[in-house]
Amino acid sequence: MIKTRLTDLLGIDYPIIAGGLQWLANADYVSAAARAGIMGFITAASFPDLDDLRAEIRKCRELSKGKPFGVNVSMFPKLVEGEKTQQIFDLIVEEGVKFVETSGRNPEPYLPALKAAGIKVIHKVPGVKFAKKAEAIGVDAVTIIGAECGGHPGLDMVGTIIQANVAARALTIPLIVGGGIGTGEQLLAALALGADGVIIGTRFLVCEEIWAHDLYKQRLVQANETDTTLSLQSLRNTARSLRNETTAVVEKIEKETPGDLGKLMPHISGKVGKVAYETGDWSKGLLAVGQSVAFAEKVEPLSDIVQGLMSEASAATARLNSLTGGLADMKDVG
Template identity: 60%
Template sequence: MTLPFLTTAVTKTYGISIPVIAGGLMWLSDADYVSAAARAGIMSFITAASFPEPDALRAEIRKCRSLCDGAAFGVNVSMLPKLVPGEKTADVFRLIADEGVQFVETSGRNPEEYMPILKDAGIMVLHKVPSVRYAVKAQSVGVDMVAIVGAECGGHPGMDMIGTMVNAATAAERLTIPYLIGGGIGHGSQIIAALSMGASGVVMGTRFLVAKELNAHADYKARMMEATERDTQLIMHSVRNTVRALANETTATVAKMEQDNPGVTISDLLPHISGQHGRAAYATGDTSRGVLSAGHALAFVDKVEPMAQIVDRLTQEANAALARLSALQSIAPYQESA
C-alpha cells in the first residue's frame, strides 16, 4: 500500500513509497533490518559505528545491497561531539564513497569538515539534529536535508529539549532545505500532521524496534511491547549528553549518581552507560541493564511483525487521517458573531 499522491522531497530523493525514514539504530541497523525497510518502501541506514572494522562495514554494505532488490539504502555516521586522537570519521566516509553508497545520515556534530569528501562523491547528506537552531547551521554548511529529532525521541534529544510540534512549525519558518521531523513519531496520523506543518517526512526509530527483521532477542522485543510512553527516563543531562532510554536499573543508578554528585563526569558514568551493556541486552533479552534507547513512540509498539506490515499499518493510519481532514473541508469556516 502506498500514498502515491503524497510526493515530497523525501519520497523523490530516496525513491520511496511513503515519506518515512527508519533512523540508524546503534548495534541494530544492520543489512537485514535496513534492507527490510528498503523492500517495504521506506529508507534506512546501516550504522557504521556498529561495524568499527573497515572490512566488516564494507561487507555489511555489500550484503545490504544484495538484499535490497535495487531499492535505496544508506549509511549512518555518528560523529563524536568533538575530535579525539585517532578518530577515523574521514576514512569511514571515504569507504562509503568507495562502495558507491549514495546516501548518508550524519549526526553528533557539525559535518562541515567532511562535506568536500561527501560532495565530491555525489553523496546526498541528511544531517540529524536535536533542534532547529542546529538545523539552520547545518543548512549553512551545505547539507541537502535535515532531520530534527526532538525531546520525545529515544536516544539523544539534545540539551534544548524542544518538542516535536514546536520543531515542526519553527523549521518551516527558518529553513529553505527540506526537513524531516522525529521524536515520538510512530503513527500514520503523525506523518500527515508533520507534512501539514511543512516537513517533507518523518523519522522513526522506536516504532521499528519490534520489526521481525530486527536482530534482537525475543525477550527484548517483548519488553518493548509491554512498555508504554511512560516507561522512559532522561539521564546524563548533567554531563551535557542527554539520553532518553527505557527505564531500568541502569537509568535509575545513573540518575541517582547525577542527583547525589553534581560534579559527576562522563568517566564516572561510563561503567554503567557503556554501549556494550546495551549490545548485550539486544543479544540476551535482559533489559534490566544497559542504556536502551527508547522514546515516547513506545505508545505505538504493540506486536512483532514484518517491517512491510508495519509500513502498511502506517499507511492505513495516514490514509485515515487524510480522510478525516477531507471531511473537515465540508465544514463552513468559523466566523465570529457580531
C-alpha cells in the first residue's frame, strides 16, 4: 500500500486514477476500478440522455460495493448551444456523487455548488499554467497530462517527466500526473518527481471490463510506442490516436486545407470511433491511444493490471533502496 495526499483525499488504496474514457468508461469499468482500490470516473458525455447517465451512476454505486467512484465532465472549450454541462452537474449533486474529474474548460462557475454539496473536484489540464489557475480557483487536486497521453495533450507538447516535476515545484495542492504511464516503475518515478498519484487511460483500455470489441483490444496488445500519431493541430485541438486509415486521411486534409472542419468532421466525429469499438474495425476513427500502449501486453481483469503495477512499484522501490549506498557515495563526492 502507498499512502499519499491523493489516497487520503479520495479514500482509495493505491494512488492511481482511471481517467474518463469517452464511450468506454461506464459502470462496469468504473466499478471494477473502485473494487480494485483505485478511482475511476464515468464519462458523462458518453450518456447524452441524462436519464441514462443517472441509471449508469446508480448501477455503478451498486457494483462498487461501497467503494468510492466519480464522474468525468469533459467540457467543450466554449459554451455551445444545447450543451448540458449545468444539468450534468445538477444531476451529479442530486445523485450524491462525491468525486468529479473536469477537463476541457475552466470549471470555476460550477465550483460553489459542487463544494456546497461536499464534492471533491479534480481538474485535468495539459500544462502548468492551467494547473496554477486551477489551484487558484480552489479545486481540490489537479491532474497534469504530458505529450505522451492518449486523447488531447494540449498544444505545447511538453513531456510528462518535465510537466510532472515543474508542476510539483509550482503547486501546493495534491497533484496527479499522467501521459504515458503504464508500469509500476513509472508510478514510482512520478511519486519521486513530486506527484501524489498517477492517472492512467491507455494502459487500461485492454482490461476485460472495457466493453469494446476484442479485435480492437488485440490490436492494442500488438501495438507499440511508435504506433500512435498526432492529428488536428490545424484545429488547435491536438489529438494522439492509434495510427490507422483515418489518421492518414486526416493528415492529408490538414496538409491541403488546414483547419477545414467541414472536410475533417466525417472522419473525426466521435461516432466513427464508437463504431470501431463496436465492430473491432480499428482502421477507421480517431481512436485515442497513448504511447503507453507499449505496455499493454494482454487482455486481463483490471484488478490484475493494478496488482501488476503495485508489484512492479514495490520491486522498483527495492531496487532504489539497494542503490541508496551508491547515492550517498555520490553526495560525499559532491
